[in-house]
Amino acid sequence: MSVKPRLPPWWLDEAGPQAAAHELEGDTIADVCIVGGGYTGLWTALALKERDPSVRVVLVEAETCGAGPSGRNGGFLHGYWAGLADLLALLGRERAVQLARTAERIVPAVRTFCESRGEDVWLRESGMLMVSAARAQDDVVDCAVAAAAEVGAAEQAVLLDANGVADRIRSPVFRRGVYFADGATVQPARLVHALRRAAVDAGVELYEHTPALRIRAGSVATPRGSVRAPEIVVAVNAAATGWRPVSRHVTNFGSYVVLTEPVPHLLEEIGWTGGEAVLDGRMFLHYFRTTADGRVLMGSGSGPIGFRGRVDGRFTGDDATAARAEHGLRRLLPGLANARIERAWGGPIDVSADHLPFFGTVKGKRIHYGVGYSGHGVGPTWLGGQILASLVLRRDDEWTALPLASRKVASLPPEPLKHLGGALVRSAILACERADEEDRRAPLPARVGAALPRLFGMEIGTR
Numbered sequence: 001m002s003v004k005p006r007l008p009p010w011w012l013d014e015a016g017p018q019a020a021a022h023e024l025e026g027d028t029i030a031d032v033c034i035v036g037g038g039y040t041g042l043w044t045a046l047a048l049k050e051r052d053p054s055v056r057v058v059l060v061e062a063e064t065c066g067a068g069p070s071g072r073n074g075g076f077l078h079g080y081w082a083g084l085a086d087l088l089a090l091l092g093r094e095r096a097v098q099l100a101r102t103a104e105r106i107v108p109a110v111r112t113f114c115e116s117r118g119e120d121v122w123l124r125e126s127g128m129l130m131v132s133a134a135r136a137q138d139d140v141v142d143c144a145v146a147a148a149a150e151v152g153a154a155e156q157a158v159l160l161d162a163n164g165v166a167d168r169i170r171s172p173v174f175r176r177g178v179y180f181a182d183g184a185t186v187q188p189a190r191l192v193h194a195l196r197r198a199a200v201d202a203g204v205e206l207y208e209h210t211p212a213l214r215i216r217a218g219s220v221a222t223p224r225g226s227v228r229a230p231e232i233v234v235a236v237n238a239a240a241t242g243w244r245p246v247s248r249h250v251t252n253f254g255s256y257v258v259l260t261e262p263v264p265h266l267l268e269e270i271g272w273t274g275g276e277a278v279l280d281g282r283m284f285l286h287y288f289r290t291t292a293d294g295r296v297l298m299g300s301g302s303g304p305i306g307f308r309g310r311v312d313g314r315f316t317g318d319d320a321t322a323a324r325a326e327h328g329l330r331r332l333l334p335g336l337a338n339a340r341i342e343r344a345w346g347g348p349i350d351v352s353a354d355h356l357p358f359f360g361t362v363k364g365k366r367i368h369y370g371v372g373y374s375g376h377g378v379g380p381t382w383l384g385g386q387i388l389a390s391l392v393l394r395r396d397d398e399w400t401a402l403p404l405a406s407r408k409v410a411s412l413p414p415e416p417l418k419h420l421g422g423a424l425v426r427s428a429i430l431a432c433e434r435a436d437e438e439d440r441r442a443p444l445p446a447r448v449g450a451a452l453p454r455l456f457g458m459e460i461g462t463r
Contacts, residue, residue, distance in 0.1 A: 007072070035235060037065035039195065144157050164177065259341070326341060360391075
């Protein structure tokens with residue numbers, strides 16, 4: 001590959017530095033202690049303050065707000081219409097439509113937030129395009145269209161033939177596609193910085209460089225102090241995958257991106273000037289988008305799988321996964337062959353057994369959590385903030401009734417089987433996808449390995 005992955009992500013550089021909040025020194029008390037200063041924690045804090053401005057909220061963050069997944073993701077902002085086919089199988093018609101309809105509120109909520117505060121997060125409401133880039137991916141497009149039609153929402157998933165796709169973005173490998181109006185892109189670090197400013201303005205007490213060393217009912221211990229609070233929210237994304245209350249339902253995967261230099265002239269040549277977010281039909285999908293200054297980001301969710309929740313150097317320095325992202329750029333968009341790769345970075349994502357995030361409360365304790373976004377968290381974290389605020393306030397409402405908070409979440413095998421099985425399935429899927437791109441049939445062992453998760457009612461990968 002041309003550039004080795006490294007942190008920080010370009011997004012944080014572009015957004016500019018933020019003066020760090022003070023570290024917590026000594027003991028303090030609050031009504032609610034939120035652990036984690038990413039999207040989930042910040043949306044939760046804002047939802048709590050909106051519903052009850054008098055509630056005292058303390059938020060502790062191990063590094064700085066946005067230093068984790070919230071500051072390095074692809075910036076795809078959307079709900080669940082693109083995943084409706086899987087939702088129908090998992091949740092049934094009524095609950096799948098309930099979730100998809102409720103999630104339509106995500107993009108307007110972000111727009112309203114930004115407009116009310118005069119924040120520029122590069123919000124571009126251009127929809128999302130799923131393309132088939134190999135014969136084996138055609139069914140994914142067809143299933144997405146059929147699922148929307150089945151529930152009487154055909155307008156949410158518009159089938160495009162090869163010419164229809166080319167009207168939006170031209171590539172010799174794109175066979176057909178489906179357009180989802182419910183989709184947008186943002187500059188993720190700008191968004192998390194905007195949320196941070198709003199939380200502080202709302203009176204949230206923020207402490208950065210303050211990791212939670214121990215979380216118990218009623219208290220959170222930090223290196224130089226503690227927070228005593230009757231309500232605790234754990235919102236640490238991939239860092240929670242080794243936490244006992246959720247560890248059987250979630251694991252870590254590595255996801256990497258490459259970013260080009262500004263190439264607005266090349267984007268005009270391939271007709272990709274509408275700003276659509278794009279993804280292909282692989283299991284370990286490629287996801288790609290443009291930026292306000294004409295760069296192209298290409299991501300690959302095919303990185304290493306975690307073990308016992310550990311987050312180590314494999315998730316930020318895996319050259320092979322970054323190389324797959326660059327290979328995806330060159331294969332899917334050959335019109336950008338002359339675009340120089342300027343940056344590459346990666347990090348862990350939290351993947352749940354059924355591919356949906358889940359929210360709940362530890363049995364017998366007032367410790368609430370949200371985890372398992374599976375690489376699609378920018379939008380659903382807004383839903384998560386509403387759900388967690390309702391859990392904290394003990395409300396039985398539309399948010400806690402959502403399947404994200406009320407379904408029975410599938411379990412993964414215990415370690416080391418979770419890691420070994422996941423690694424086996426990952427290798428099998430990668431072999432199948434290589435064969436798909438070469439228009440050949442994958443070897444039988446690879447096909448069997450790739451099918452194993454569905455036999456046990458689980459999902460793997462990031463489709």
